Amino acid sequence: MAQNAVGRLFRSHNATTTLRQSVGSFTQQRSASGRALPHFRTADTIEVEEALDRLREELFVPFGVGVRQRRLMFRQKYAEKLAQEPVTASVGDEEVTLRPMNPHTLPTKNEAFEAIAHMKTYNDWRNLSPLLSGLKMSNRIVKPSRMEWIVRKAGEADALGVLLGCARRAKITGMRLNDVDLVQRIFFELHRKAQRAGFQGVEASKALSFARQFTEMMESPDHVEHDITRDPKRRPFVIGTLLELAAARALSEFEGKDLKGEVRVYAQRLLACWKLGNFDREEKDWVAIDRMLQENVPILTGMKLALQVKGVSSDRTVSLSLKSHSDKLATLVANQAKLAPADVQANPSLGLQQARILLEEQS
Template identity: 35%
Template sequence: MAQTAMSRLFVQSTSSVRQSILRPAQVRSYGSKVIPTFTSTPSTELNEALERFRNDLFIPLGLPKRQQKSVFKPKYATQLEHEPITVTINKDEKFTLTPKLRHELPSKKEALAVLDMMVATGDFSNLFAFVSAMRMSNYTINSNRWQYIIRKVSAAGKLNQIVEISLAFFSTNSTTPQCGQTSSGKKPLYARNLAQQVALLLDAPEHSAKGINNDPKYQPFVIGTLLELNAALGLAMSDKLDPSKTDQSVKAESRNIRDYAQKLDASWSRGNFKNDGSTPYETETRLQENLAIYNGMRLSLQWPKASLATESFQARCDELKPILIEQLNSTKNKQLTEDKVAQQLKAEA
């Protein structure tokens, strides 16, 4: 089972979808990276923390590699101190580069403390921009804290924030470990229900993009992840049942698997599965998406009652497999290479 099953739902499969979701007032593009611009909050402490992260972490790590070298390479420190370099982040803002040491950058622990401040103040206006920049900086949030944030944001009546965050950010620990192989369906059930809640939120007019090709809920990745979760849950349920008996919940899962399988097959032409990302970030995103789709098809093939809807899936899996292996060989992201499905693919290569 792919280790990021639940949270991979929240990554979009095309750059056009991503751009339609990002709020221009809060995220600035610099090349392939995003640099956040935070809005003022009633909390002075939170404002200062956000500004520190922006200036000391997010902007330096969002710069092109050549300029990052000027900031982080000790041999350029003296030169940079005497001959400051000013770069244009966007048409309205310039930033002066200063020497920095990577081990002195704001830590992940401090970033999590900023999230806690947002929860404590109830001000989530910068949450989307902050977690997007965290992801760009390779600062991950584990599933327990991610669920905690979702609960707090939901309690504050900010469900739209959850959708926006989810579409830009994925946590690295699965809420469905060993999905499809567990002795209990509780964890797959929880993850599936949470994913479907987000899918329902995507149906809201404010989150529906114009045109089927730009709407996330019609993308193979979103459908494939929902298929993955339902197929895993169905398998976990069926492992516990007496085959001589019928179970209404299993029948319901069979219908869900069949429905999502049909939708995935119908959406296939809208997907981009190739290893053609222009940056490592894009390549890793494509890999995450492909893992979700591949595992969704692989698991659903083990569900015979959905066989008519999955008859094309073996060929689809065979098509994706060499692409996934190539993408896995080109990434150094351990969170991806240690994924169980990824390991199985590499072992079969």
């Protein structure tokens, strides 16, 4: 019926209201929904800037206005009238001009992902949150595997801090921390950030701060997972990475002292959730094996660092249990690293890279 009403608007020769006045009621109805268009910062990379402009004007705007307004923009029979008599619509607190558009030439999700692939600077990456919110508003679903890819790209660009902002706005970005694989990717990238800094200095401290914030966020309603067996924050890779980063800070900044008992607490929690880890499954597929390495290398590193921290090493019960678990896990990591195919040995995958670094440090 709404479509017929719009059609009559253009067919009637005796209408006393203008197109602008007729659309006004649609605009007011849309404003009441509270939806707002994403706003982008000026990007440093020209390809990113151009892609974000196109996505905003040609995808996010038409999906930000109401359904009937969108029909005015998309249907060819209204194009000439709309071009002759432009109207504006309210989206949140912003006024946008409706214009004729071809729905078959709208930007695709792949164009958004290409923009992310071109992001180089932190300033570029600060546009990730509004980009994800625009995609969600436009009903473009970002698959979990693609979200993991985004996390990996952010890690490579040393822009993990922007992910915190995305997670804080989970309702509009879709980045929820209740998916085990996504959280595992985030914590692996935090491990890599600290590892690149030799587990020392500002970058390692930042990694620990980020890890704490992600963990705290997983307690909030937007992220909580009530099924204990599927709860990411209870998995050893989360606790193990926290242990790794906290132990590294104790060793590099506090002369190996566990000043607040934090390292010891993380060690105890790791041992308590050990049964939920990915330690015993036998895999023959290298992709799955490499995934296990990415999960387990930070845990193993965390245990080895923790055993050097005063307060952990002096607790006989905890230290003996850590030593026993770390010895078994070290054997598993070493054996799995040997299973890499020849082409992977020549061009190491992420898990193999980290396993080699750890094994070389031990030798």
